[in-house]
Amino acid sequence: MPASSPAPDNRPHRPLFAIGLRLAAVACLSVMFVTVRLASQHGVHLLEVLFYRQLAAMPLVFAYLAMSGGWQHIRPNRMGIHASRTVVGLVGMALNFGAFILLPPAEATTIGFTMPIFGTIMAALFLHEPTGIHRWGAVLLGFLGVVIMVQPDSGHFPMLGVAVALAGAFNTALVSILLRQLGRTEKAGTIVFWFTALSLPPLGIGMLFFGQAHDLAAWGLLTLIGIAGAAGQILLTAALRWGPLSIVLPMDYSTILWTTLLGWMLWNVWPMDTTWIGAALIIASGLYIAWREHVRARRVTVTPAVQHPG
Template sequence: MIGAMAAFAVNDACTKLAIADVPAPQIMALRGVMATVLLVALAGIRGALRQPHRLVQPVLAFRTVADILATITYVAALRYMPIANASAIFQALPLVVTLGAALFLAEPVGWRRWTAISIGFVGVVVIVRPGTEGFSVFSLLILASVLCSAARDLATRRMPADIPSFAVSAVTSASVMLAGFLLVPFWGWSPVRSADLLIFAVASVMLALGYICIVEAMRSGDMGFVAPFRYTILLFAIVLGFAIFGDVPDATTLVGSAIVIGSGAYSLYRERMRGRRPKLAPASTH
């Protein structure tokens, strides 16, 4: 999981570097070509594409659309925001997923986790700072990306177990790439420098590596133990943001981040504890 978060943070940094010269849909398209080639090749090696008919699922289509919208909103906002701030707001995702699972999947959520969710959203408000001089409208795009990502993750829980994860990753990457090409006529196409191509290549490799690492982490480890390590992406984002762009998060952003991470980690801890409780045998009837 730490490897996945490091890869995603490097991908974000590369995207932010490139987006100064290239529109967001063009980045989605070019980065998507390289990432899709890698993921399709890996999916083929793993035998994940042998039965393509299994991929014809409404829930997978919904997940793909949600992922496309999450990518568009995040990449569009990243041009105007420090990557540490964007990553800090995005740490609300586990809380939103827990909230969505309770509302739409009827998963049980006790009062402790409801409290953690409420406190976590207070932390998001602290980071976003609505109505103050530090407020950025692009923070709302990151929040939209969080909502779309939560919808994607909830849809993932509903996918049939026989759909290989590598196939899902390849289909998602190809769909994001196609969406980028379809949006290019509305956003324009900029000349691509050789340096930008190198950046896209690094971003594509990091994106594919992140997908692979996160799939392996979620499949081989205890989810309750592994999931909190998602928050390491904020550390990587702060380091990369300072080293590459000279960005230093202010105190308000750090306080809000601490609130969000603390509440999210506690919520994941409670979910882990709930999963460990022994289930009572059903009462016999006569």
């Protein structure tokens, strides 16, 4: 959520390229999340998943920096925000991974789509952005979708998994705000490098308590998590550099297609009818919030002295 008077963005926009990057990122991240569920079924602890996801990502990050000639750009301009992004990112990653362990893939993905809803709430409460009846209506519509999908009294899904997924969506909204701040001064490789580098020391300490031996299949899954996660993170960040959020954000909803297909292929799990109904409401809510944000940003750019509620 941008501030009420955003700084002008003079970077070149290539919308189709940005959309392609975002779609590729979504495919990579879908593979990563589904593989986390597989790794958990192979006895891998969540902290191990986090550590090896970051460790396996390091070579890919180094290769990306070398090919893009970005070694000279490793020096950060805003280390404080990099550190905050690391803390929030690790917590969010743990919650999102936990959601896919506790819930079926399609349902975990759908609840993750509430991220724009939490973003709107945070923008109103913490950034004091004017938020009108349109966006508050979209927020209520999104939460209605969650209730319809989860059916709290039905016992279809563990409430712990639902709570973890919602907390993960909240943290993802925080990460998105931090990434947009960093993207104004930092390159994609720089952001990914420092997130990976700063997260490994605390995770390494945790491995002293939770690390264990695994079979070859588990090691292969952990490697795939790291590669897919790093590729997705780089593509996700790069997409925001080549296109505005209002264009690339809707591509994220293709995640449900990938996770539903993978869930059906690997576990023979197909979403219930109420999941599709709830997903439609949550996606409609997110898209409407994104559209209102785009309209408000255009108005602010044209008449910066006037505040327009969303």
